[in-house]
Amino acid sequence: MTTPERLIDHLSRWLGGWPATTGFDVIAEAGRVRPGWDGKIHPVLGVGSPQGGILSVPPEHAEAIAKQYAKSEDLATLGPTVPPLVGFPERGWFTAVYRWTTRPAPLADAGIWVSADDPEVPAWLRPFGGEVLIARDPQTGDHLAGVGVKRHDAYGRELAVVTAPQARGRGLARGLVAQAARRVLDEGAIPTYMHALDNRASAAVAEAAGFPDVGWTAFGVSEG
Numbered sequence: 026m027t028t029p030e031r032l033i034d035h036l037s038r039w040l041g042g043w044p045a046t047t048g049f050d051v052i053a054e055a056g057r058v059r060p061g062w063d064g065k066i067h068p069v070l071g072v073g074s075p076q077g078g079i080l081s082v083p084p085e086h087a088e089a090i091a092k093q094y095a096k097s098e099d100l101a102t103l104g105p106t107v108p109p110l111v112g113f114p115e116r117g118w119f120t121a122v123y124r125w126t127t128r129p130a131p132l133a134d135a136g137i138w139v140s141a142d143d144p145e146v147p148a149w150l151r152p153f154g155g156e157v158l159i160a161r162d163p164q165t166g167d168h169l170a171g172v173g174v175k176r177h178d179a180y181g182r183e184l185a186v187v188t189a190p191q192a193r194g195r196g197l198a199r200g201l202v203a204q205a206a207r208r209v210l211d212e213g214a215i216p217t218y219m220h221a222l223d224n225r226a227s228a229a230v231a232e233a234a235g236f237p238d239v240g241w242t243a244f245g246v247s248e249g
Contacts, residue, residue, distance in 0.1 A: 028074070029127050031215035035181030036072060036079070045077035051094060052079055053087035062175045062183075063152055068111045070245040072123055073100075080244075086111050100244065108246050116247050122228065123243040124218040129207050130235035135200030136160040136170070138208075147171060149187060158205050160197050170197040172205045182209045183217045186230065202234035219243050 028044070036043035041054030061067045069090075071080040078100075082090050089110055094103045104118035138156045139146060145168075150157045153173030160170045169192035175183035184205050188198045206216035218236045220227035228238070 029125070029215060031127075031180050031213070032125055032217075035178060035215055035217075038178045039181055040070060040072060040079045040081040042079055042081075043072075044074075045079050048077045049073070049094070049098075049100070050077075050079050051087055051091040052081050053084035054081040055084060057081055057083045062177055065248065067248065068113055068246050069107055071100075071243065073242045073244070075240045078242075082107075083111055104244060111246065113246055118244070119221075119247045120242055120244045121219045121221055122231075122238055123241040124220075124231050124236035124238060125215055125241075126206055126218075126234075126236045127210065127215070128235055129203040129210070129216070130199070130233060132196075132200045132203040132234070134204045135197050136172070136204065141173075149173075153185075158201050160192075160201060162192075169195075170201055172201045174205065174209070180214050181217060182212075182214045183219060184209075196233075198230045199233035202230060202236070206234065206236075 033043055041052045057068050069082050108116045136158045141151050141154050141157045147168050150171050150173050158172040170188040172186045186198045186202050209216040218231050
């Protein structure tokens with residue numbers, strides 16, 4: 026599958042380079058020691074495709090991590106050793122399915138965009154800033170589901186969705202994700218979506234919203 030130019034532009038900025046030149050590259054990236062979309066430090070991030078991958082790390086640790094990887098050439102072995110190497114021994118290592126789309130599912134709009142600082146917006150959505158997408162119960166006005174947008178850079182926007190327990194099974198999540206993806210594309214960026222390897226519910230939402238699994242993964246030091 027051809028990688029969209031927008032995704033290449035995003036990964037080049039988010040990780041410090043794309044695609045890999047040696048199959049798997051450890052890249053020294055100054056952005057790893059600067060606050061990310063949420064104001065927190067994300068010291069190690071990586072993305073892998075069937076053609077290769079990039080592991081983006083703080084410049085001062087790049088050589089040590091590259092040497093560690095060279096010993097085994099196995100990311101599963103390397104990963105758990107990385108948090109202590111970059112000064113975050115209390116954090117873990119994550120691996121997730123990494124999805125993106127240029128053709129969201131043609132589902133009907135399921136929500137409305139509102140400012141994240143609206144006092145009625147659920148607490149979990151407020152940290153995303155900007156506008157968030159929410160679905161309300163038409164009778165009670167209760168919030169049923171919502172999508173926040175992680176604005177990593179001008180070219181990449183990662184979508185995160187949560188549905189209230191009582192509203193699950195209605196197709197709200199897939200409708201909201203597809204709606205949000207269309208807006209991201211209209212703004213000139215690429216919508217991305219990540220979920221844990223064993224999260225079948227999130228995988229089903231992604232597939233239904235038009236985010237296929239094409240064998241890509243994301244990995245890195247987990248958030249604090």
